[in-house]
Amino acid sequence: MKIIALEPIPILVPLKQGLTTKTAHGEHIDSPYVLLKVHTDAGLVGLGEATLAPRWSGETSPGCVAVLRDVLAPAVIGADPRDVRDIGLRVGKALRLNPFAKAAVEMACWDLAGKASGLPVYRxxxxxxxxxxxxxxxxxxxxxxxxxxxxxxxxxxxxxxxxxxxxxxxxxxxxxxxxxxxxxxxxxxxxxxxxxxxxxxxxxxxxxxxxxxxxxxxxxxxxxxxxxxxxxxxxxxxxxxxxxxxxxxxxxxxxxxxxxxxxxxxxxxxxxxxxxxxxxxxxxxxxxxxxxxxxxxxxxxxxxxxxxxxxxxxxxxxxxxxxxxxxxxxxxxxxxxxxxxxxxxxxxLAPEGPGLGVELDEDQVERFRDRSQP
Ligand SMILES: [Mg+2]
CATH class of the missing domain: 3.20.20.120 (Enolase-like C-terminal domain)
Structure with a gap:
């Protein structure tokens, strides 16, 4: 199995009313995150998520989309996502810092490794x-x-x-x-x-x-x-x-x-x-x-x-x-x-299905897609 494409999806999801939060870093009212689909030649798709907060890791949603598309995709396309350690090395060599973008790729590869073997990631x-x-x-x-x-x-x-x-x-x-x-x-x-x-x-x-x-x-x-x-x-x-x-x-x-x-x-x-x-x-x-x-x-x-x-x-x-x-x-x-x-x-509880054990809700993706980004 080989990775053939990374598909970042910027989203903007509000916090529930009454549950917006406040810390010494500031207020958190909505979440400008990036979901990631890692496509493979086997037809399996791995899911990742980058939870971006500029005041936390220095990463932004548009920056993460660009990094996934321009830096991390070339580093992992052609690799076998089940070799998760190798993916981590490739991603680490291609880019300094940016932990949340790197984590999105890594978790999507764990998801693929699990889906390919029929086992939940915790196994x-x-x-x-x-x-x-x-x-x-x-x-x-x-x-x-x-x-x-x-x-x-x-x-x-x-x-x-x-x-x-x-x-x-x-x-x-x-x-x-x-x-x-x-x-x-x-x-x-x-x-x-x-x-x-x-x-x-x-x-x-x-x-x-x-x-x-x-x-x-x-x-x-x-x-x-x-x-x-x-x-x-x-x-x-x-x-x-x-x-x-x-x-x-x-x-x-x-x-x-x-x-x-x-x-x-x-x-x-x-x-x-x-x-x-x-x-x-x-x-x-x-x-x-x-x-x-x-x-x-x-x-x-x-x-x-x-x-x-x-x-x-x-x-x-x-x-x-x-x-x-x-x-x-x-x-x-x-x-x-x-x-x-x-x-x-x-x-x-950890989900019991193969991989991460979750499926993307495409209706929610359409509803919360961040259309301010190209
Ligand atoms: Mg803390």
């Missing part, structure tokens, strides 16, 4: 280590009444694990977390995510105060320029520190380990240039005695399916201790696939 990754994946929902960095209303909506729906976005005004951050803890009671786990928003001094002070609210983890309290600052913040708190924006690559994971800068590494295929990249980081974490947690860039159905196959197959992505962000489709008006994934309220 190709070594099989299951868990039947289902505990998951959490995310409360944006809104004012207290709106944050509490959102948390109540999730808890009323059966959610057991929450992440609260912080990293803007420290006083309001503390009030938001306090209010959500008061609403949730002691049984619900609550983590926080500052998305690089605090200075090291603010992070040390705020985490000291937040220790009173039984916080499961503190994600990316400070920025990414100096991982030693993250290590200093970690040394000043009893709350486990999760590195997210600091860990796109295995090399960065190794640096975090060397510096003792985190307890948990957030991984997901988009950020890590593919499932293989997430697994490489998970191996580093395991060897260092750390664990990983499944992060998210608010994926739609295809990329969430890739996350689910990874999540059930990788023991180091410890969703029992740190529930995963397997939630993107729940926040969007459409998931772009024909059959909804099983997501929550407590557990998410």
């Amino acid at each position: 190709l990754l070594g099989g299951r280590v868990r039947a289902a994946v505990p998951m959490k929902m995310v409360v944006g960095a809104f004012d207290v009444p709106r944050a509490v209303a959102l948390a109540k909506r999730f808890l009323d729906g059966g959610t057991r694990h929450l992440k609260v976005k912080v990293g803007l005004d420290p006083t309001q951050d503390i009030e938001r977390v306090r209010a959500v803890r008061e609403l949730a009671g002691p049984e619900i786990t609550i983590g926080i995510d500052a998305n690089c928003g605090w200075s090291p001094a603010t992070a040390r002070r705020v985490l000291q105060e937040l220790q009173a609210f039984d916080i499961l983890f503190a994600e990316q309290p400070v920025g990414t320029d100096d991982p030693r600052a993250l290590a200093e913040v970690r040394a000043a708190t009893t709350i486990p520190i999760m590195a997210d924006e600091s860990v796109f690559t295995p090399q960065q994971a190794l640096e975090i380990v060397r510096l003792g800068a985190a307890d948990i590494l957030a991984v997901y295929p988009g950020k890590n240039a593919g499932i293989s990249g997430s697994l490489a980081i998970a191996e580093i974490a395991a060897a260092a005695g750390l664990c990983c947690s499944m992060g998210s860039n608010l994926e739609l159905g295809i990329a969430t399916a890739a996350m689910l196959h990874l999540a059930v197959a990788c023991p180091t992505i410890d969703s029992e201790s740190y529930p995963g962000d397997l939630l993107g489709p729940l926040y969007h008006e459409a998931d772009m696939i024909t059959e909804r994934l099983t997501l929550g309220p407590e557990l998410a």
Whole structure:
């Protein structure tokens, strides 16, 4: 089987009303993503998805379309998509950075490898280590009444694990977390995510105060320029520190380990240039005695399916201790696939069909295609 063409499809999908989100990186109201069809000479089509956010990875939707068409297509056309490692090498040699574009190609090749063999991707990754994946929902960095209303909506729906976005005004951050803890009671786990928003001094002070609210983890309290600052913040708190924006690559994971800068590494295929990249980081974490947690860039159905196959197959992505962000489709008006994934309220399931186990919904593609692009 050989790859004969890459077909990028730019889409623009709004978040559901009331579920637009807000972090220290800004507001997220709609998702300018790129879906990818990888066509083969066997007639099989592999599906990928690039969840692009300029403030996150520096990638844009038009840039991703151009990269897929002009740079990555020539690098993989003629290759056998079942040689997923070889595809990863080709893509890595052809282009620096751009992890989300690379991940779209890689996940489409896992999809093809699975479809060609009749096996779900998690089987190709070594099989299951868990039947289902505990998951959490995310409360944006809104004012207290709106944050509490959102948390109540999730808890009323059966959610057991929450992440609260912080990293803007420290006083309001503390009030938001306090209010959500008061609403949730002691049984619900609550983590926080500052998305690089605090200075090291603010992070040390705020985490000291937040220790009173039984916080499961503190994600990316400070920025990414100096991982030693993250290590200093970690040394000043009893709350486990999760590195997210600091860990796109295995090399960065190794640096975090060397510096003792985190307890948990957030991984997901988009950020890590593919499932293989997430697994490489998970191996580093395991060897260092750390664990990983499944992060998210608010994926739609295809990329969430890739996350689910990874999540059930990788023991180091410890969703029992740190529930995963397997939630993107729940926040969007459409998931772009024909059959909804099983997501929550407590557990998410990997699809059982061959490959990623999802099919593209062509009606949704027509409805949400980004026609502002040529
Ligand atoms: Mg995060």
